[in-house]
Amino acid sequence: MQLNNTTVLGTGVLGSQILFQTAYHGLPVIGFDISEEALEAAKTRLDSLVAVYGEFFGEPTKAQAARDSIKLTTDMALAVNNADLVIEAVPEDLKIKEQTYQKLASLAPEHTIFATNSSTLLPSDISPFTGRPEQFLALHYANHIWKNNTGEVMGTANTSKEAYEAVVDFAERTGLVAIRVLKEQPGYVLNSLLVPFLESASHLLVNEVADAPTIDTTWKIGTGAPFGPFEIYDIVGLNTAYHIASHGGETSKKFAELLKSEYIDQGKLGVATGEGFYKYD
Structure with missing residues (x-):
């Protein structure tokens, strides 16, 4: 089973990168989004990726x-x-994903495999909505796919071996290092490491232990890392950070409120919009 014709549902920051990564490695790909406004934003992102790639x-x-x-x-x-x-x-x-998959299931050919790029939801949370649990699994991309080129493949108890191997093959043919996640794990491998780190930084900020630049500087000097946690938040996108934090504990919810009132409501979503915790050209 070889997967060639590819559709990406959602053309945001990561969706646009998935589109470009797939096309760059020679496979036909089409992107779907819910409005012409969303597609215009996608065109701008895709145009900018030409120089990057x-x-x-x-x-x-x-x-x-x-x-x-x-x-x-x-x-x-x-x-x-x-x-x-x-x-x-x-x-x-989860509600948006439920509505998306219920519509998708009624439109896609019977042979089509569905893969979620969800960072926080388990495939088994979504599987009941797909209408084809044996042909459903997760393929998780890291932001800046062209260089952070991991593709974490994680199935459910119902995912067929054929579907799993087909997605591993697709990942490798589109320039990814396929990471075989052997059992369902919230956050896969990458985010199981990354999210607690970012959450710790957000708690330092909300509890007024230090401001964002100080936290970032401390981490970069102390570890030699190229980015601090709030620079990573800007790269990931503050909308994504908000959705994750809003499902956390009391301190995480306070961070979500701060993100919404001080940044998201002001149109400051991170690198993608030119400003988040920092300003960008």
Whole structure:
């Protein structure tokens, strides 16, 4: 079973990167989102990735060809009518995912495999909505896919071996290092390490132990890491940080409130919008 025709549901920061990564490695791909406004934002993101991929891989012509090959639509039926694989990258909200998969299940061909890129929800949380639990699993990408090129593959007790291996093969054919997650684990491998680290930083901020630049500087000097936790929050996107924090404990919820009132409501979502905890060109 080889997966070629690919659809990405959701064209946000990571969805756009998934589209570009797939196209750059030569597979036909189409992106779906719910509005023309969302697709216009996606076009801007995709255009900006031409220079990123061209510089990183040293092949600007190939990067432009990849951008030119990507199709976008607000018509889900059109987006999935020939899909071998649908990668879902919609917001981290179980209700939104339920509605998305219920519609998707009625439109996609019987052979199509569904993969969620959810960072916080287990595949088994979503599986009942898919209508095809044996053909459903998770494929989790890291932000800045072109260099942080892990693809964490995690199934459920119902995922077929054939579907799992097909997604591992797809990950490898699209330039990823396939990480076989052997059992369901909230956060997979990467976020099981990353989220507690970021949460600790947010608690230091909310409890007024230190401000964000001080926390970042302390971490970078003390460990030699290239980014501090709040720089990572900006890269990941403050909307994603908000959704994760809002499902945490009391201190995490306070951090979520701070993110919403001081940043998200002001349109400051991180690197993608030019400002979050820091300002960016």
